[in-house]
Amino acid sequence: xxxxxxxxxxxxxxxxxxxxxxxxxxxxxxxxxxxxxxxxxxxxxxxxxxxxxxxxxxxxxxxxxxxxxxxxxxxxxxxxxxxxxxxxxxxxxxxxxxxxxxxxxxxxxxxxxxxxxxxxxxxxxxxxxxxxxxxxxxxxxxxxxxxxxxxxxxxxxxxxxxxxxxxxxxxxxxxxxxxxxxxxxxxxxxxxxxxxxxxxxxxxxxxxxxxxxxxxxxxxxxxxxxxxxxxxxxxxxxxxxxxxxxxxxxxxxxxxxxxxxxxxxxxxxxxxxxxxxxxxxxxxxxxxxxxxxxxxxxxxxxxxxxxxxxxxxxxxxxxxxxxxxxxxxxxxxxxxxxxxxxxxxxxxxxxxxxxxxxxxxxxxxxxxxxxxxxxxxxxxxxxxxxxxxxxxxxxxxxxxxxxxxxxxxxxxxxxxxxxxxxxxxxxxxxxxxxxxxxxxxxxxxxxxxxxxxxxxxxxxxxxxxxxxxxxxxxxxxxxxxxxxxxxxxxxxxxxxxxxxxxxxxxxxxxxxxxxxxxxxxxxxxxxxxxxxxxxxxxxxxxxxxxxxxxxxxxxxxxxxxxxxxxxxxxxxxxxxxxxxxxxxxxxxxxxxxxxxxxxxxxxxxxxxxxxxxxxxxxxxxxxxxxxxxxxxxxxxxxxxxxxxxxxxxxxxxxxxxxxxxxxxxxxxxxxxxxxxxxxxxxxxxxxxxxxxxxxxxxxxxxxxxxxxxxxxxxxxxxxxxxxxxxxxxxxxxxxxxxxxxxxxxxxxxxx
Amino acid sequence: xxxxxxxxxxxxxxxxxxxxxxxxxxxxxxxxxxxxxxxxxxxxxxxxxxxxxxxxxxxxxxxxxxxxxxxxxxxxxxxxxxxxxxxxxxxxxxxxxxxxxxxxxxxxxxxxxxxxxxxxxxxxxxxxxxxxxxxxxxxxxxxxxxxxxxxxxxxxxxxxxxxxxxxxxxxxxxxxxxxxxxxxxxxxxxxxxxxxxxxxxxxxxxxxxxxxxxxxxxxxxxxxxxxxxx
Numbered sequence: 001x002x003x004x005x006x007x008x009x010x011x012x013x014x015x016x017x018x019x020x021x022x023x024x025x026x027x028x029x030x031x032x033x034x035x036x037x038x039x040x041x042x043x044x045x046x047x048x049x050x051x052x053x054x055x056x057x058x059x060x061x062x063x064x065x066x067x068x069x070x071x072x073x074x075x076x077x078x079x080x081x082x083x084x085x086x087x088x089x090x091x092x093x094x095x096x097x098x099x100x101x102x103x104x105x106x107x108x109x110x111x112x113x114x115x116x117x118x119x120x121x122x123x124x125x126x127x128x129x130x131x132x133x134x135x136x137x138x139x140x141x142x143x144x145x146x147x148x149x150x151x152x153x154x155x156x157x158x159x160x161x162x163x164x165x166x167x168x169x170x171x172x173x174x175x176x177x178x179x180x181x182x183x184x185x186x187x188x189x190x191x192x193x194x195x196x197x198x199x200x201x202x203x204x205x206x207x208x209x210x211x212x213x214x215x216x217x218x219x220x221x222x223x224x225x226x227x228x229x230x231x232x233x234x235x236x237x238x239x240x241x242x243x244x245x246x247x248x249x250x251x252x253x254x255x256x257x258x259x260x261x262x263x264x265x266x267x268x269x270x271x272x273x274x275x276x277x278x279x280x281x282x283x284x285x286x287x288x289x290x291x292x293x294x295x296x297x298x299x300x301x302x303x304x305x306x307x308x309x310x311x312x313x314x315x316x317x318x319x320x321x322x323x324x325x326x327x328x329x330x331x332x333x334x335x336x337x338x339x340x341x342x343x344x345x346x347x348x349x350x351x352x353x354x355x356x357x358x359x360x361x362x363x364x365x366x367x368x369x370x371x372x373x374x375x376x377x378x379x380x381x382x383x384x385x386x387x388x389x390x391x392x393x394x395x396x397x398x399x400x401x402x403x404x405x406x407x408x409x410x411x412x413x414x415x416x417x418x419x420x421x422x423x424x425x426x427x428x429x430x431x432x433x434x435x436x437x438x439x440x441x442x443x444x445x446x447x448x449x450x451x452x453x454x455x456x457x458x459x460x461x462x463x464x465x466x467x468x469x470x471x472x473x474x475x476x477x478x479x480x481x482x483x484x485x486x487x488x489x490x491x492x493x494x495x496x497x498x499x500x501x502x503x504x505x506x507x508x509x510x511x512x513x514x515x516x517x518x519x520x521x522x523x524x525x526x527x528x529x530x531x532x533x534x535x536x537x538x539x540x541x542x543x544x545x546x547x548x549x550x551x552x553x554x555x556x557x558x559x560x561x562x563x564x565x566x567x568x569x570x571x572x573x574x575x576x577x578x579x580x581x582x583x584x585x586x587x588x589x590x591x592x593x594x595x596x597x598x599x600x601x602x603x604x605x606x607x608x609x610x611x612x613x614x615x616x617x618x619x620x621x622x623x624x625x626x627x628x629x630x631x632x633x634x635x636x637x638x639x640x641x642x643x644x645x646x647x648x649x650x651x652x653x654x655x656x657x658x659x660x661x662x663x664x665x666x667x668x669x670x671x672x673x674x675x676x677x678x679x680x681x682x683x684x685x686x687x688x689x690x691x692x693x694x695x696x697x698x699x700x701x702x703x704x705x706x707x708x709x710x711x712x713x714x715x716x717x718x719x720x721x722x723x724x725x726x727x728x729x730x731x732x733x734x735x736x737x738x739x740x741x742x743x744x745x746x747x748x749x750x751x
Numbered sequence: 752x753x754x755x756x757x758x759x760x761x762x763x764x765x766x767x768x769x770x771x772x773x774x775x776x777x778x779x780x781x782x783x784x785x786x787x788x789x790x791x792x793x794x795x796x797x798x799x800x801x802x803x804x805x806x807x808x809x810x811x812x813x814x815x816x817x818x819x820x821x822x823x824x825x826x827x828x829x830x831x832x833x834x835x836x837x838x839x840x841x842x843x844x845x846x847x848x849x850x851x852x853x854x855x856x857x858x859x860x861x862x863x864x865x866x867x868x869x870x871x872x873x874x875x876x877x878x879x880x881x882x883x884x885x886x887x888x889x890x891x892x893x894x895x896x897x898x899x900x901x902x903x904x905x906x907x908x909x910x911x912x913x914x915x916x917x918x919x920x921x922x923x924x925x926x927x928x929x930x931x932x933x934x935x936x937x938x939x940x941x942x943x944x945x946x947x948x949x950x951x952x953x954x955x956x957x958x959x960x961x962x963x964x965x966x967x968x969x970x971x972x973x974x975x976x977x978x979x980x981x
Binding site: 161434456571 | 966
């Protein structure tokens with residue numbers, strides 16, 4: 001066997017130009033030469049180009065990611081330490097959860113792009129030994145009237161359904177927004193939530209010289225080569241030429257892989273396991289070896305392939321889906337092979353662990369690459385950059401906004417009727433009925449909706465409350481406050497579902513980080529998120545960064561999607577959002593304000609794009625959430641629903657539609673009618689109580705209200721009644737009619 | 752009476768079915784693997800369940816591969832001897848492919864997967880699985896991309912003449928109307944049985960509606976009818 005890498009033949013010679021073609025900079029090329037002590041050959045350079053791409057290395061974001069709170073009592077592993085966060089939920093169980101983007105593939109090939117996004121995030125969960133029990137997603141599309149957007153919606157929704165439905169994990173929640181800035185760059189963020197018994201997790205590590213290394217699952221093909229680099233560039237007209245960068249998913253294969261992997265873990269035969277996502281064999285061998293402080297010798301000719309004569313760099317960079325790398329304790333191979341054989345899966349030894357911390361890749365006895373494992377990975381040799389940032393010029397337009405120049409609404413009912421049909425507000429049933437939301441018989445929200453989705457943890461009395469949230473227009477208007485609101489709304493949704501917020505995962509979707517105005521949005525959104533996570537005691541367990549969501553038309557709204565996990569120690573603590581009975585009293589907890597900033601009402605109906613983020617104060621939010629929790633503990637809340645897009649009226653309407661019950665509500669003359677009904681000022685929750693609980697309610701509210709500026713306020717606004725909606729004594733029609741308009745608005749564009 | 756639940760590669764409602772029968776209905780359940788053939792532990796009084804999912808990926812035609820598995824050969828034999836067999840969703844598709852039930856399940860009329868609560872109603876007092884639930888709408892979830900039941904006119908005529916229709920889609924008040932049909936199934940058919948009334952197939956998932964925690968127990972009534980009328 002050869003011991004030195006050849007760099008003499010014409011193909012393997014590399015220069016700065018080769019590096020730049022692969023997406024590396026001249027400095028990075030020099031850095032690689034410094035690490036190797038020689039010029040890398042083409043294969044090695046390709047490996048560095050994917051491993052040092054933004055997607056794998058976080059080189060332009062890690063400096064700021066490190067400022068987020070990443071520790072907490074419940075965290076069993078720190079952020080970034082494993083494939084996903086691991087949170088103690090009590091009773092000997094832990095929850096593994098993570099959100100990840102698949103934006104660029106979905107922009108080019110919506111069906112497969114979205115499908116493999118779902119497949120990838122589930123693999124991150126079961127590679128740690130947890131069984132995924134729930135999936136969520138967060139989607140952003142362009143203008144729904146645009147034909148291309150309609151094509152993307154159909155493909156992406158179909159792709160998510162195709163993969164998740166077959167794989168057999170219910171899609172229990174999510175969000176979808178429509179804004180023009182996402183026309184070329186849709187966002188597809190997929191989240192998976194899994195459960196594992198504490199102590200039965202598997203680490204993505206490799207050690208023990210002589211231990212065999214196996215590749216498991218699908219054969220390796222040329223699909224997805226360089227996907228990670230592709231995800232680290234702007235989308236232009238030429239991007240369709242990158243089609244081979246999009247992977248193809250096989251959910252059936254992954255279902256078998258899931259069952260086989262979970263069956264193998266209790267045998268104790270595994271040293272470590274990692275799924276192959278971005279950068280395939282390169283990434284999995286490098287990250288596992290670096291973590292276990294060992295090396296590997298890999299024989300690429302042993303890798304099962306889909307086509308003949310694949311080159312070393314093609315195999316090393318392939319992002320073929322449904323593959324895992326496992327390292328097995330020597331002598332226990334037979335047990336492992338037996339289980340994979342039972343599930344009719346490939347399981348082939350391709351190499352072994354070495355004490356020397358190098359990765360050596362051979363093809364037919366020919367040494368193709370020889371690099372230190374550590375040098376490829378985040379925290380090891382991969383570069384980290386501080387990027388310049390400046391306040392965006394459009395902030396001037398936001399500062400110029402003056403609510404007094406906008407007359408109050410004279411026809412609130414007419415405005416409400418238009419509001420309910422806006423794609424950001426209307427029912428998303430055209431989307432979610434295409435997802436199997438009930439497989440696994442753990443989704444407790446099917447017949448009892450809450451602000452967050454409630455999923456039971458079988459074998460316990462516990463339930464998880466999970467949600468994805470980000471109003472990116474708020475983040476655009478004020479990155480710091482918008483970042484805070486994204487976290488706060490997620491926490492509020494969990495509290496309004498009876499849960500305790502415990503941790504978050506985030507998916508940070510931004511434009512080109514080399515644009516200082518985009519980078520400003522990134523830096524300040526992270527500051528805001530960090531502040532809010534500290535306030536709610538919800539550390540960050542991991543996630544992903546997606547830059548370059550930018551086309552020649554400009555960047556997308558800064559979109560730091562928050563996936564939050566909450567815990568209900570007993571599912572009987574659950575709160576639901578639907579009105580329960582006529583006669584129940586309707587209250588708003590929180591403060592009403594003369595604020596229509598960044599609301600759907602202002603943006604879509606009045607047509608004003610630039611306005612500040614809606615009012616928000618972290619301390620006030622915390623007080624509100626504590627009040628809701630206290631009232632729920634006392635067992636007197638009949639329903640709870642937070643005020644979000646569309647304002648108070650839409651909140652009331654949603655509680656009414658979910659029950660078929662109407663309401664009579666009076667507005668407060670101290671406020672503009674548009675602000676009172678449609679404003680999106682934060683930190684408000686609509687609750688209902690039985691009349692007989694009024695005294696108890698008043699006494700609890702009395703105990704939480706004080707004279708400070710951030711204290712919670714409470715206002716009785718009406719009563720649940722009949723099947724009609726009445727505002728200030730005016731008959732606004734039946735709940736059934738409103739529901740019909742709400743239900744059909746989105747699908748009328750997509751039929 | 753006991754139940755056997757078959758797992759194929761790609762089955763994903765097998766454990767939901769097992770949990771439902773064992774925990775919510777207190778029944779004895781034996782787990783069966785597609786590569787095995789042995790059903791000697793089951794008598795005619797027992798019931799084999801073919802659960803939902805995507806057996807073998809369903810890349811060819813739903814259920815088209817599963818019918819050739821070793822276990823299905825034994826299930827066919829078991830059914831032909833009079834043993835009871837229920838197929839739910841993918842299980843219904845497999846039973847049609849295996850020739851144990853007439854007709855076929857086509858892609859939904861709107862070409863989309865559909866998952867939601869629907870209502871169905873039985874008017875069949877002859878079949879054990881429906882005897883105790885006739886005449887009232889039951890709320891049961893569906894989740895399928897290919898659930899549009901189809902049979903030619905002659906077969907349909909036979910189905911109705913022999914009282915083989917088990918369930919039809921209806922609205923919440925029990926009216927059998929087009930708007931309540933989630934997939935375009937011919938004559939709103941949601942479930943059927945064979946002429947001998949020992950093989951049952953249905954697209955809706957009763958096992959997803961047997962738990963108080965999930966807020967719907969209408970599915971229990973269906974299983975209970977089968978158990979009570981053994």
